[in-house]
Amino acid sequence: MVETGPLDPSRGGGGRIDRVDDDEAGLFALVDQVRRIRALTTGGLFDTDLDPLTAQLREVADRLEAASASTERRQAVTWSTGDYVTNCPVVGRSNVLAPPIAFDILDDGTLRGEVTLGLEYQGPPACVHGGMVALLFDVVLGRANFHAGATGMTVYLDVDYRSPTPVLEPIVVTGRQVRVEGRKIWAQGAIHAGDRLCATAEGMFVEPGGLLLENRRRLAGG
Numbered sequence: 001m002v003e004t005g006p007l008d009p010s011r012g013g014g015g016r017i018d019r020v021d022d023d024e025a026g027l028f029a030l031v032d033q034v035r036r037i038r039a040l041t042t043g044g045l046f047d048t049d050l051d052p053l054t055a056q057l058r059e060v061a062d063r064l065e066a067a068s069a070s071t072e073r074r075q076a077v078t079w080s081t082g083d084y085v086t087n088c089p090v091v092g093r094s095n096v097l098a099p100p101i102a103f104d105i106l107d108d109g110t111l112r113g114e115v116t117l118g119l120e121y122q123g124p125p126a127c128v129h130g131g132m133v134a135l136l137f138d139v140v141l142g143r144a145n146f147h148a149g150a151t152g153m154t155v156y157l158d159v160d161y162r163s164p165t166p167v168l169e170p171i172v173v174t175g176r177q178v179r180v181e182g183r184k185i186w187a188q189g190a191i192h193a194g195d196r197l198c199a200t201a202e203g204m205f206v207e208p209g210g211l212l213l214e215n216r217r218r219l220a221g222g
């Protein structure tokens with residue numbers, strides 16, 4: 001059973017975590033513009049001829065493609081430099097899928113982040129897609145584990161959808177580690193809209209032994 005007391009959305013304080021501000025290459029600034037386009041084009045309704053805009057976007061995409069390192073190289077660099085956080089699909093400032101959310105860590109290790117999700121995350125009318133809700137939980141629980149010092153890969157994630165999670169309104173996402181037994185780690189989380197509980201989750205994570213190190217070595221080509 002998820003204990004919602006420590007996940008109270010009105011708790012304040014704490015310091016920002018996982019915030020990477022160094023944007024020497026200008027990538028975060030560029031991705032911010034792609035996010036604007038992503039938000040505007042979801043179910044886009046425009047009172048203008050789109051063809052010239054499409055041509056401009058194609059040109060920009062062509063120029064980026066010509067200047068870009070390969071996907072494989074980018075994947076290898078992500079893991080060799082520890083840049084995962086900036087590429088995460090929830091908190092990552094260089095991932096266009098990410099809203100992105102910024103989490104604060106409270107004094108007992110609970111993470112708390114506020115976000116307003118746009119139409120691109122909509123499932124049922126006015127509601128956040130259930131898969132997106134699960135993604136938010138997977139990340140907040142994973143980051144809570146990381147900051148508590150014991151982390152692993154998700155082996156189960158049990159989500160209870162208790163009331164609709166709204167799009168276009170602020171929601172609060174919370175998560176914390178609750179127990180560690182050897183390689184096994186449990187964490188719990190909640191999503192609220194104001195005082196209303198939208199969803200809760202419990203996840204179990206297993207420290208994957210040498211698997212990730214092996215993968216990182218393989219991606220780095222040695």
Ligand SMILES: CCCCCCCCCCCC(=O)SCCNC(=O)CCNC(=O)[C@H](O)C(C)(C)COP(=O)(O)OP(=O)(O)OC[C@H]1O[C@@H](n2cnc3c(N)ncnc32)[C@H](O)[C@@H]1OP(=O)(O)O
Nearest residue numbers: 138142151152153154155156184204206207208209211212
């Ligand atoms: C450092 C990370 C950085 C992570 C870096 C950050 C990246 C972000 C990650 C975000 C989160 C994700 O998306 S993770 C991606 C989604 N998850 C995955 O792809 C994981 C796929 N699963 C796996 O690859 C594997 O299950 C492993 C490597 C996690 C564990 O395999 P294993 O080493 O063989 O361990 P195994 O013996 O099977 O299980 C260990 C114990 O857990 C129990 N167990 C296993 N599955 C379950 C289950 N569903 N429900 C209950 N219990 C279970 C087993 O009974 C056993 O208990 P006992 O007999 O010991 O008592």
